[in-house]
Amino acid sequence: MKIFKYLGVAVESIRAHKMRAILTMLGIIIGIAAVLITVGIGSGTAASITDRIESSGTNLLTVSSGNRGSSSSAALTMADAGVILDATRFPTVQLAAPQYTSNATLTNGASAGSYQVMGTTPAYATMHGLDLNAGAFLTAAQVEDNENVVVLGATVATDLFGGQEPLGQSIRVGDALFTVTGVLASTGSSGFGSSDSMVYVPLDVALGRLFNVTRVRGSYTISGIGIQVKTQEDLDPTALQVEQVLRLRHGLGADDENDFSISNQADLLEMASDVSGSLSALLGGIGAVSLVVGGIGIMNIMLVSVTERTREIGLRKALGAHDRDILLQFLVEALVLCTLGGLIGIALSYSVAWGLGLIPGLSSTVVIEPWAVMLALAVSTGSGFVFGLYPALRATQLDPIEALRYE
């Protein structure tokens, strides 16, 4: 291969102009790393959202009270939940868990804080696959007997007990004393709705003693009902059936809007992928801007060196170089610089991704996708190539003396 003949010349030239080479590569390194990291953050976030939704249980429907545009906002009742729990009317329903959620202050000695308290049944832990770190989730007997027991999310347990063992201890929820009977394993996720920062009490304890919830037609109102159907195919028909039954029970006319809403996991996933798609696009845009900035960096340093390089080309021609010799030399040099810069950029983005993974609070990771690597490499290498070859292409057109005189 003729190329190898020029590899020596190219390496020689790079070594003789280290600064120029480094600055050129810097453009490529920055471009590649910026694109890979920003796109990686997008992909990582998307993956973690999907992950979270999927890990929260499969084949789930959630019925929530209230709906946009509906005037009566608390129409869902325990009686409604009872109907859905009737296996003869809803044979496709595997599990159903009525829920009531509100805020309360939890106190353990000097430690106190406001947390989301959910009253529910044992089915809730099953359908959401909650793992226990210590003790047990609410049992059927505890729910039946309206016991003052509480299961703490991992974050809540650390907040209130620090390093101490919470199990069997008494804490105050509102004004009432509760015994801690379970502590959930940490899911690592944070923010609104994460089980880490929630506490769970028996359903009727929440509805009566704790929050004294209003009743409609003699039945407690609740915030929602979690439903797990038997197979994925059951999701849509069950949702439709639940909707029809609830409309009937709530006495809604043909023109009335639902006073509840039913969401299914597939909808959530779709929404999440929409969100993360636009997030990726946004971050990709930022990455593209960095790529352009990197490209401009390459262009600048190349333009600055055009005079020097043009004179070099004039001299080489004066000493007997053919146009082909010059072009190949520059081509190989651009190739070497771009490949080297590209590899460094990729290595840099992987180490940044790794470094971010070490930060404990960060729930989402940076996922570097192969297509992003290809894209960044192609664009950066392309720009390095074009700008690297620019002076060579210009100078090969000149007579040697013109190139030597070039200012």
Added chain:
Amino acid sequence: MNQNTAHSHSEDGASHTSPVILVKELTKTYIMGETEVHALRSVSFSVNAGEYIAIIGASGSGKSTLMNMLGLLDRPTSGSYRIGGVEAAELSKDRMADLRNTQIGFVFQRFNLLARTTALKQVGLPLFYAGVSGRESAKRAAAALARVGLGDRLDHRPEELSGGQQQRVAVARALVNNPGIVLADEPTGALDSHTGSELLALFDELHAQGITLVVVTHDMGVAARAQRIITLRDGEVLEDRANFAGQNEALPAGPLSASIANGAQNGAAAHGSNHAQLAVGAAMPATAATGGNHEDL
């Protein structure tokens, strides 16, 4: 390398040596927007193998323009330039590059060395383009540097060398491919008088070895070393005279350098093959005008 000299190919009894360089009515006009600059108006002269010629003239008289033409670095606007009997205008770009590489050594006023590159690599450049392998190239480059007295400066970069040393690196680079012709455009222009005269002593040696030398200068002291002085004014030859005070005909013409013999040999071989290398210093019929040039002025 055979021991032939240019003499042996002179088939015309009228001349002992044949012109290596034959310039006829050469013009070069630069067009600067609306105005035309006539750098060369009509220049004719010839140079025989082994001659040492100085070209003098005021600044702007066209000396560099002429030298660039002779060195095949630039093309004339009109007129004829035959180098070794071959018409330059008919050469392709690549053939011109090959001739610059093997037949002509060019020494620039401003040295024109590659920045941050060792002397050995600088001198090896013409060899690289001649396709000489790395090891052989290093050997020959080192020999060329030794020839100009820089055998102990092989790994020095331009910024680590004095002006005189840099110019000697440039001379070594011009010599490394054993060219028949060495062209130098104000080679002492950027040197002090002491290093300048060292360089001139080196040129005297090259002349003694039979290399054809054309040196542009505006320093009469430099010109005085040559056998013949051509004076340019406003792009025309004002005077072309022998300089008996300088190196003269009595100086032993041989041993001619291998390169001249080489060129002559190529010329002989060119009849039978289309050898890529051009025959510089090849036999070509000496014209009456060639000899006449000397007597005219």
